[in-house]
Amino acid sequence: MTLTTHTPSDTSGTLDEALERLHSFGPERGGWLSNHAPMAVEALVRHGQAPAVHRWLDHYRQKLEDMPDPAVEVTPENWQEALGDPRRIADWAAYFERETAGRPWREVLAEWWPRLLPGIAAGATHPVIRVGHSVRTLLGAPEHGPRATLPAAPEHGPRVTELAHALGYWAARHQPLPPLSSLAPAADAAAALDAVAPVPDRSGGIRNRLDQLTAFPAWPGHAVTDPDTARARLEELVRAATHRYATYGYGEPIMLVHAATAPNAVLRTLPALPRELWAPSLDAAWAASAAVTAAYSPQRPAEPVPVPGGLSPEEVFAQAAAHGDDHTIKFTDTALDIGDATALTAALRSVELNPPAF
Structure with a gap:
């Protein structure tokens, strides 16, 4: 696999294309193993490896599973009973897609961060890691260092959808420590x-x-x-x-x-x-x-x-x-x-x- 050390000035198109490819798949495979692709492709793009992203995804694709079927809709009234229920992964993803479509993503994040934080160990910490990668793309350009420059994300689009899926994964796998x-x-x-x-x-x-x-x-x-x-x-x-x-x-x-x-x-x-x-x-x-x-x-x-x-x-x-x-x-x-x-x-x-x- 040929890779480059060149850092492009704007590779947001590659990142958005990759995320769009991934959003039909679930956040887990094999029962509980995490889908790492959204996090890995974000890191690849950030560090100048955008030309290799789709080839990397073609290889990783064999590990992915479709998003599970929805069960019962998550609502502002019933979310507490759905918290920590992995059978509701698709329901939670859909809930946060609706929330981020109707409100600024920062507002949704600020509301749900303290609710989810006690379950930070969820999914062997993969959900919070996925949220961290997602937020970095939404914030746009890096604070320092020779990294790829991503413009701040619009209020809708693949990077906002990625945050919705990451938050949904965290909510479905929410697991407080003893x-x-x-x-x-x-x-x-x-x-x-x-x-x-x-x-x-x-x-x-x-x-x-x-x-x-x-x-x-x-x-x-x-x-x-x-x-x-x-x-x-x-x-x-x-x-x-x-x-x-x-x-x-x-x-x-x-x-x-x-x-x-x-x-x-x-x-x-x-x-x-x-x-x-x-x-x-x-x-x-x-x-x-x-x-x-x-x-x-x-x-x-x-x-x-x-x-x-x-x-x-x-x-x-x-x-x-x-x-x-x-x-x-x-x-x-x-x-x-x-x-x-x-x-x-x-x-x-x-x-x-x-x-x-x-």
């Missing part, structure tokens, strides 16, 4: 992640593992109320989780990427949210990252593995894109948001650890 107590405080986010205790029984899937959670360590991000401080702490958490993958990712290379990509999805969403939602968003992001760490992190780090040095961020992403694995693409996208040498090392480790798609 009640958690606080352990001794840690000095920073990295120390807090190191202090997360592994769940005792790892014989089952993620839902079985999350049910075993009882307590997480506190850290300086705990009980933050100032929005700007909350954002800074969230950036710290994303950086710590990304760096940690470089030495702990070997334990569960696919699942552990979510310890970084889930809080980064929250971070990407903050600019579209009212500032009073930033602090509770930090709390939920920490819970998601700690939950994935507890469920999948190995007891001890591996010895650092030498990786090729001197590569630019664009060259690192090109390697991830050529590798083709959806989790690797999304994790490398998060690593480039961090952008330092350790983050790029972690991204290259994901290329080594995860099975290639091509």
Whole structure:
């Protein structure tokens, strides 16, 4: 698969075409595995790989399943009984399509974000990650860095529909964590992640593992109320989780990427949210990252593995894109948001650890 390191100035047409292709498919396959295509194609476009998007989708198409049949319409009156019911995936997608057709998408997001946030672990955190990618496309141009420039999305169109499907997936898979107590405080986010205790029984899937959670360590991000401080702490958490993958990712290379990509999805969403939602968003992001760490992190780090040095961020992403694995693409996208040498090392480790798609 031939890929490019060229960053186009406007690739929104490719992204919108790809999303339109995807919106007839459901958010899951094989019963509960997530459809990663909307997230992966957004990252590919953002990092200069738009010419490869449709070929990547042609390959990924074999994994996709049609959107399930609708069951019972979700309405403003009955939504609470439908929350967390995966049989209602199509109903929820249709509900949010109607909501975003009738109101500005930011208004819909602000209303539903605090309702959905307690269930951030839904679908192994894939729904919130999909929301984060979607919001980034809707906000338009990046804040910094050599990335593809997307104009701000209109109030209707494929990128708004993508947000509707992402929110619908989250609502259908909504899964609160069990009640958690606080352990001794840690000095920073990295120390807090190191202090997360592994769940005792790892014989089952993620839902079985999350049910075993009882307590997480506190850290300086705990009980933050100032929005700007909350954002800074969230950036710290994303950086710590990304760096940690470089030495702990070997334990569960696919699942552990979510310890970084889930809080980064929250971070990407903050600019579209009212500032009073930033602090509770930090709390939920920490819970998601700690939950994935507890469920999948190995007891001890591996010895650092030498990786090729001197590569630019664009060259690192090109390697991830050529590798083709959806989790690797999304994790490398998060690593480039961090952008330092350790983050790029972690991204290259994901290329080594995860099975290639091509």
